[in-house]
Each structure stands twice: as C-alpha cells, then as structure tokens.
Amino acid sequence: MITVGVIGYGYWGPNLVRNFADTAGARVGFVTDMRPARLSQVTSRYPATKVSTDYRELINDPSVDAVAIATAVSSHFDLAMATLRAGKHVLVEKPMTSTSEQAAVLIEEADRRGLVLMVDHTFVYTDAVAKIRELTQGGDLGEIYYYDSVRINLGLFQHDVNVLWDLAVHDLSIMDYVLSQSPSAVSATGLAHVAGQPENIAYMTMFFDGRLIAHVHVNWLAPVKVRRTLLGGSRRMIVFDDLEASEKVKVYDRGISVNPSPENVYQMLVGYRAGDMWAPQLGISEALHTEAQHFVECIEQKRTPRTDGRAGLRVVRLLEAATQSMAQQGRLVSLAASTPVL
Amino acid sequence: MITVGVIGYGYWGPNLVRNFADTAGARVGFVTDMRPARLSQVTSRYPATKVSTDYRELINDPSVDAVAIATAVSSHFDLAMATLRAGKHVLVEKPMTSTSEQAAVLIEEADRRGLVLMVDHTFVYTDAVAKIRELTQGGDLGEIYYYDSVRINLGLFQHDVNVLWDLAVHDLSIMDYVLSQSPSAVSATGLAHVAGQPENIAYMTMFFDGRLIAHVHVNWLAPVKVRRTLLGGSRRMIVFDDLEASEKVKVYDRGISVNPSPENVYQMLVGYRAGDMWAPQLGISEALHTEAQHFVECIEQKRTPRTDGRAGLRVVRLLEAATQSMAQQGRLVSLAASTPVL
Amino acid sequence: MITVGVIGYGYWGPNLVRNFADTAGARVGFVTDMRPARLSQVTSRYPATKVSTDYRELINDPSVDAVAIATAVSSHFDLAMATLRAGKHVLVEKPMTSTSEQAAVLIEEADRRGLVLMVDHTFVYTDAVAKIRELTQGGDLGEIYYYDSVRINLGLFQHDVNVLWDLAVHDLSIMDYVLSQSPSAVSATGLAHVAGQPENIAYMTMFFDGRLIAHVHVNWLAPVKVRRTLLGGSRRMIVFDDLEASEKVKVYDRGISVNPSPENVYQMLVGYRAGDMWAPQLGISEALHTEAQHFVECIEQKRTPRTDGRAGLRVVRLLEAATQSMAQQGRLVSLAASTPVL
C-alpha cells in the first residue's frame, strides 16, 4: 500500500485526491493547502486524511511514500526537490518546472536516489491519445506530415505564465508521446492584451528534421471553446476533437498521391484520395485514474513512467524556446542549442 | 450598356460570365480561353458571345469596354497591362499580381488613363463580411484585439503559388476591408510536403501598431474543410463560419474586464463577462453578383471601387512579405520597408 | 434545519444526497437501500448519516422531517403513502406513481395532513426551462403552435415501464410547466423489439383545444443521443438542445404571416419571415440544487411546490393515456374521460 500526500487542493488537487483514493494499492494520507477553508473540505470528505497548511509536515511525515504536487508552476521545483530529498517519489503537475535547468536538476536528483519522478501530462493517459499513438506508431497514417492544434476558450488568465505554458503544454505533451521525433527549432508569436500581464494569445510553429511541421494555436480570450487537433499523414489523417461527446477520434482515409508527370519532369501530378471515415470506439476510463494507477505501479515495480522527468524536461524546453521566440516576434530558436546536458 | 470581355474560362471564369450576363447595364461580349473545349461550352450557353483562343482579339475588340481577367496569377500583370493600354477598364482575379511592383505599375497606369482598376476580392462583397465591417467600424466590438482565421481543406494543390496566395489571400482581403489598420510586420512559417512544389501548409502572424494581432492558418492537405474566422474585441467577439448554412455570423457578448487590484498595484484583476449570443439575419445575395454590379457602376459613375488596385496592392505586399518570412522560418519582415512608393 | 431521509441509493439517489447535503437549512440524516454495498458508499462519503437496508427505520425515525424517494416507479406509491402517514413531507422521483389513481390518493393524503408533496420533475428547475417559460408566458413567442421533442439514445432498457414513462416524462413535465394549457386527447404508437419487454420506441401526439399540437419522440435503441425540443409560436420559435455545451436555448425570429389574398377569398397568402437568432445567456446552477432548496423552502414556508402532486398527477395521467393508446395502435384517448376527480 502506497501512501500518497497531495500538496495543493485548488482546481486540480481534488481530482488527484479522488483518483488516488480510488486506486487499488494506494491511499491518500495527507493533504496540504495554504487556505484552511480548502482543508476543511478535505476533512469533510476524507475524515481519515491528515491535513495541514504547512507542506513541510507532509514531506516530513514518515508514513507518506509519494507526493503529488498540484501548486503554481513557480513552486514546483522547490517542492519537488524537497520531496526527493526526503526520499519520496514525486508526481508533479504540468508544466514540470519554470525552467529547463530546474527540470534537469530534478531528474538528476531522482536518478541519483532511485526515486520515481513523474509529470502529470494527463492527456497521455486518455484513451483517445492512446488510440492516436497506436495508429501513428503502427504506420496506419504513413509518414507524419503535420500536427496542428487549436486550443482556445474564454479562459482563466494566469498571472505567472503565458498562455503557452497553460494550454500549449497539453499539445506538447501529446506530441512528445505520439510522435517519434522532437522539434529541432521553434518560432512563436503572440500578444498580451492586458498591460503588464503575460501573453494571452499565442501561435507556435515547430520544425523537425524532415517533412514534419507542427503548429499550436492557443487563446484565453476566445468567445467559443475549441479543442481540435489534426494529425496529417501520407496515408491517413486524424481529427481529434476533445469536445465531441463520442467519436472524439476520426480517421480519414484521405490524402494525395504524387506522381512525376510523364510529359514534364519538372511538373508533379498531385492526385487526391477521398475514402471512408472511421471513428474507433474508445474506452471510457478517466485519464487521471489510469495515470494514478501507473504512478503507483512505477513505484512498486521500480519502472520508468510513461511521462517521466525527461518527458517533462522536453516539454519545458519547448515552452522556454517558444517564449523566447515570442518575445522576439517569431525569431527562430533552435532547440539543439538550448538543450541542457543530462 | 457596358460590354464585358472575360479572359479565362476555367474554374472562376464561368461564374464571372454568368454574373455579368445577369447584371443590369452589362453584357458579356467576348470570352477567351486557350482551350477550345472550354469555348464550345461558352457558345452552347451564350450563343451571342464571341469567343477566341487568342486574348488579343478580345482586348483589341472595339466593342469591349471592360475586361475581367480570370487566369493564373502569373499572367495577371501582362493581361491587365495590355487591357489598360487598350483603354479598357479591368477587373482582375485575386491575388492581383505576382509582385507588389507589378501591382504598383498597374495602379499608376490606370490612374494616368482614368480607367477603373478593380480586384476581385470576392469576400468583401458578401453579406457576411458587410455585416462584420458594420459591427467593427460601428464600435460594437470595442477595440479590436485579434483577427484569427482557419481556412483549410483537401485542396487543389497549385503549382505556381503557395497556399498563402491561394487561401490566405481571402483573409487578407477581408482584413483590409474590415479593419482600420494595416499590418506593420509579418512572421510566417510553412512547409511543402511535395518535393519541388510550393508550400501547402502555412501559418502567418501579422503585427500592428497597438494591441491588435492577426493570424491566418491555411492548409491544402487537411482531411476536413474549415472556414472559421474569429474577430475578438474588447466589448464583443465575432465568430464567422462560412460553412454554416445559416447563422454564418455570430456575435458574442463576451470578454474580460480588467481592474487594477486595490491591494496590489502590480496585480491586475481579470474578470470574465459572458452574455448573450446573437446571429444577425444576413441577406442572400450572391457576392459576385453584387461585385459585378459594383464594377459596372464604378465605370459608369467614374467611382473608385471598394476593392481598387491599392487594396489589391496592400494584399499582394502582405503575401510577398509572408512568403519571404516563410522562406526564413518565421523571420520578422517589416511592411514599411517593403512598401513601394505610389 | 430540515433533516432529509433518502430512500434508494442507486442511480439518482446519490445526486439527491449530494444536493441536500449542500443545501442551506437541510441535512441528510438517513439513507436506505436494499443493497448493503451501496450503503457502505454512503458511510464512506457521509460518515454522520445513518443507513439501513430497511426503509421503515428511516420513515419511523423521529429525527427525519422529510423523505426523498428514489426507487423504482412501482414502489413510489407505497413508500410515499407510508411517509405521509408517518407525518413527513415527501419528494418523489418522477414519474410520481404507476397509476393516476395512486397519485390522486397521495394528493388527498398530503392535503389532509398539510404536508408538502413534491414530484422531482428536474427539468422544471433548469435555467433553460425557466428561460423558455419566461419567453412563452411573456408573449415573446406569440400564440404557441407546437411543442415537438426528440429524446433518443442507446438507453437503459427498463423492465417495469415503457420508454414513455422513462423519457417522455421529461417532456410532459416541461410542457406542464411551460404551456398554459393541458392536452385534451392523446394518440400514441410504439413497439417493443425485445419479446416480453415494454415498448422501447414510442411516438406520442397530444391534442389541445385550439391550434396547439405536441409530439414527443422517444427511443432507447438509437445509435446517437438527441435531446432537441422545438417550440413554435406565431411570432418566434425556440430550439432547446440540451446537449449543447452553451447556447442550449436559441430563439429564432422566424415564422409566417398570413393574409387573405385580395384576389381570391379562398386563397390565403402565406409569407415567410426570417430574422435574427438570439441565444440568451443562461445561468449555470445545477437544477437539482435549485430543486432541493425549493423543497426545503416549501416545507419551511408551507408553500405549494412548483411541481406539486397535482403536476405529478397530470403527467401520470398523460402517460397512462398514451400507454393505453399505444396498446391500440394510435387510438385517440380523451383525457377528460380519464380524469380522476380530486
């Protein structure tokens, strides 16, 4: 039985607590939050769980084996570091840290101590993304041509991070899991409509070696909510619409065929293929439940999580590069150059 | 009665012919196309209309008062120039020309001769865009924060121009009509998935003086067709979905309100407003019919068209700058620098 | 403080418990269910709440003031009767009872004892239906011409009631609240696709005095889920789509205008009006929360609930008549004849 402590009981914390409480082999032993009112909610729902406004009590509690951190990004590094130093496993909310240097330090610390360091890239644990990965890696799509995502809504403006760190992070974590390549360079643009605040609208293009391109389009100030990702391949294409009640993933047997023109070597003939559409039936498991279970299994079986610290680092590095590019109105930022050595 | 000649009877030419034939005060006197098979279609439908495979016969025909050019972009300049030199008015398909220099030369020639030079920015003549302009210019939206458009489909790959010149041109012409400002700089990215062909996927960000940003997202290789434009203002926001059968334009009474926090001068309080949605009833006139009528009126009344050569030039200049930026993976291209003096 | 007991902790019971637990002025004192496993869930979430597998303990518990009944329809009458006889207020799940006679007996009993008898017509407490009633009663729609609802899905086949009692009951309760008239006759058709089971597909037309007609279309065996209600008036029309995330209620300024033809008195000229569409912003309160609060207020202030026993009876009477008509393949059943005297 793994005893989990949860730091932060705001928006996401209650979901973590509920899911760890429902996970076989785990129990929630301790919850902390700086706001006593939040803790009284914990107590009323989970009377057996210890609470405190001081996270250090949780970290130092010998009964706690693993800690889930669901606080503001800026505090992730300190809390995760303290947890690892106390010899406990860590599950940290996305994005993993504020800087790639911090992420690298945490990875090193966890490696040295043999502890599990996992990042809560929730989408990776959905049935939809699992199906997309299966189709992509299994070759059904052919060569991958593009990943293109629109993720907009009238959102919760955040004060400490720009909209890329809040919304694009989902796409970067999906791409990290689904694609077999990492971007080599990034160009991003965006704007802050509220003076003194971070950018609330942003566009991010990622270049890869080869014929793959990715683009993520995020906005906290949109009148409608859109969550639509296109994944184009040479053989088939996927539309992933997370707002669809059913049929979230649609696979289109569409594309082009290219033949050199027999008459003119300089002219390509581009033909179009339009075939059936197919929406695979997806499971209905809650992603966070699958993820909580995976975290517990990784601890018990000393395995590397599907979304380990290195995955978290790769995503943070992209966010860093994009933020840098955005500050310079789209200037290309190479990712090779920004890679910390691990 | 204005006698119109139409050069090019491919995809768009038949629409021009049909609409000029239906326009009071106009008749279609001459149609040319290099393919005799196309011309026999003209003859079967419009037996009174002259045809030829040689556009020079049309341009030199003294009965022709005005010429509509619906050929490949690369031929626009030569055909329009020959037409103007023959003393005839010109309506040229979008994009106006292959370069901004060409556009500037045509404008000068038309000005010197007192001829009407109009560009077929069709969307400007739709009831939807007219309503959007009315709401935008009338102040209903407040300060305009962003223009954001997705225009994708499994399209007709073109050999001579990239996808920006084919699809983004629609958005640039809408923006030119609807917004009161012109972009000051552009950053674009994209990729060609077919070797030796122009880019078939592209993303284009436009910066303005002030808090306005625009983004256009185009793709010839998408499994689904999307035509959705968001126009965000400080007071209201518009969603323009051109694929909706009715309710193409929806106006959302949504946004944010920003107040300096009383406790902390460094912290802004961002509040959200969510009010009613409203879809104004739009007319059902065909845009090209309205446009054909406008062209005829401009000739008769010696007026400057709503989409004159200068509008065409502004759009070409943006496409040029975006193509240049795209070749350098998003490098910012200032529009001030690229402006030809008129 | 009203202490509420809840009988039945299956599908709906947990929602009742959660909402009464969150209602100011109320507490959940007792929950019963025949399945001990369900009760252990209650205990783990609400340790202070008494539980039992015997509903009589709940009904006889002097600390319980009011009882919510969330069991199979066939048990509603006995449980509600026992509750009333114990001098306690009742909230009973819809449909109220299996027969209109049972409903009439309960109304009489509650009246005689001065107890609140309320039926859980949940939709009546939604913000959407409140807005529809406001528009309908306020005259915005003009004369009401029709109520037309499609409510289908791959549903939970029930063994004791047909699909009308499970799904059409929602529409009948909405109509009872929104319209100012009651149907005078009903014709229904349907079929059972599983031998020996109740009808799983049904169509029900209701006639009124005057020019109003209503139709409800329900199906447990549909591949897709639809929840769409049209309310047509002489001036405006409403589309209520309960599956829309936002914009559940859309008001269309559409209709016809009828003028006697000047030339021919026998020929009417029917003209069409097509104006704007408008989607009012709706609140986001949970219907059951509003309803729980209303139940508590009716008890405290000795008021008649919005969905009292008489509303429940009217709905049961319609279901009874429709079931009778369906057994005779659409034979018209008059509602006047079937009315028990109260």
Next chain:
Amino acid sequence: MITVGVIGYGYWGPNLVRNFADTAGARVGFVTDMRPARLSQVTSRYPATKVSTDYRELINDPSVDAVAIATAVSSHFDLAMATLRAGKHVLVEKPMTSTSEQAAVLIEEADRRGLVLMVDHTFVYTDAVAKIRELTQGGDLGEIYYYDSVRINLGLFQHDVNVLWDLAVHDLSIMDYVLSQSPSAVSATGLAHVAGQPENIAYMTMFFDGRLIAHVHVNWLAPVKVRRTLLGGSRRMIVFDDLEASEKVKVYDRGISVNPSPENVYQMLVGYRAGDMWAPQLGISEALHTEAQHFVECIEQKRTPRTDGRAGLRVVRLLEAATQSMAQQGRLVSLAASTPVL
C-alpha cells in the same frame, strides 16, 4: 436519340431540362409552361428547344418520344394519361397522382401500351440511398427494427396538398426502395395552423408485419432545417443526415444483445454493444442525372424502371391512408383494405 419534352418549368422543371440536356442519348426537344416569362428563360438558355404555353402541342408533337411532367400534383393524372394515350413514355413528378385509383389507371394504361411509366422518386437515385439499400439488403444491419425520419424546415406552404404529400413522400419512396416490406397499417396525426389550409405539421407511424416500425415527422413551420433519418437494425444502425456536406451516411456498430436470464425465465437481460462508427465514402453524382439516364435506358432497353408506376402507387396509397388517419386523429388505417387490385 430519345427526344424528351418537359411540361412545367417552375421549381423542378429547370433541373429536369438541364439533366436531360446533359444525358447521352437524350435531347430536350420541347418545353411548355403556362407562363410565357418562364418560356423565355428556356429560349435564352436552350435556343434549339421548342416552347409553348399549351402542353397539347408538346404531347402531340411527333418528334417527342417521352414526356417529363413537373406540374402541380392535381394535374399529374390528366397530363400523364394524355401522354400515354399519345403513345409516349412518361416520367412523372412525385407524388405520382392525387389518388391511388388514378395511379392504378395509369399503370394499367402504360402496361397495355408497353410504355415506360416512371415516377421521379429522386432520393432513390442518390448515392447515399443506394449505399443504405446495399447495407440493408446485404444483411449488415441484421433484422431491421425501425425507420425514423425527421424532415422539417420553414417551408413553402402548399395550397393543394398537406405536408405529408410534400415532405413525407421522400421518406416513403426511400423506404419503398430500401426495405423489403410494405406497411400493413398507418396512424397519422397533424394540424393546420393556417385556417382553411392543409396540415403543415404531421406525424406518421407505419406498422409492418413483424418487429419493424416506421415514423416520419414533417413540418413546414420549423425554425431550423433538419433532414435526419435513422435506420435501426439488430446488428448495426445508420444515421443518414442529408445536410452534412460529407459523411451523409454513418454506420454505427451499436445495439443490444438479449439473453434470457439464467435465474429467471421471465426476465430478459438486455446488454449494450457500442463499437466503431464508419462513414463510407459516397460518390458525388447528381441524383437527377442518374435518374434521367435510367429513364432513357429503360425506354431504349424496354426495362422496368427502379421507380415504376407500382412504386409510385404504393407511395400514394400510403399518403392517402395517412391523410385519412390524420383527419381522424390517429385512427389506424389498414393498408390491405385500401389496396386497389392491379
């Protein structure tokens, strides 16, 4: 070469003329309409086609081999009869005639003379309905449980026929082609909202021998346009949405499985299956083009059309029975009794 004459150049006539003009082996030789203004449109588009305001000239013209009738329903019988008596083949607009007796007389006349008598059940010639028939007849759906269609819009009120004859006729013709059974009885309800006019809203249930039920739901006074047909089978189910730009036909691998309960012979266990959805790619041919070609082939090869007079009669018989039932508020009308002997 078959020379076709078209009587009636109103809403549908121009489509017939255009398609016969494009059909190999056919030419449009004559068009009549009572309104001279309509005929001048014919002349301007088809200068070689004869025109007249008197249909008798067309019927008596020896160069005309076959006649397409696109006039008001009430005139179908007289015009078709005159055409057959003149020894010419007939294609008549749907619904075939105003009464089933008239339809039977036409069938007899055509049979006696060996002429082709075809009814313009256009939907039968769409790629979507062809695919639905293929899936239904091929056994992919299993046993057919229901046909359920919603066909509503703010329509063109008609003066001579009720909404069933205008809209439900489409569904009846699709059912006639797709299903292997004919209804044995019908119950219909409806209402006229304009005094003295035919019913503008109607609901029609059809019973079959066995476990099949059909329902058609039509309305000329709806604020939105809906064209959605569900076809439920024991193995799979179809949703046919004619307003979808692509994916008009979706096949759902969903349904129920029924097992007798091992414990209780009176209780069935109903299980649910939810599998993939699949949207077959459909052709893009115009239905009326396919139909015009079929008519010409039937004449040339002396074949019985897919939608012959007997299909037309079956549909008219259903409309007659439904109209009779509707006048009596849903009274069951048996179709066996109303069958004229052929």
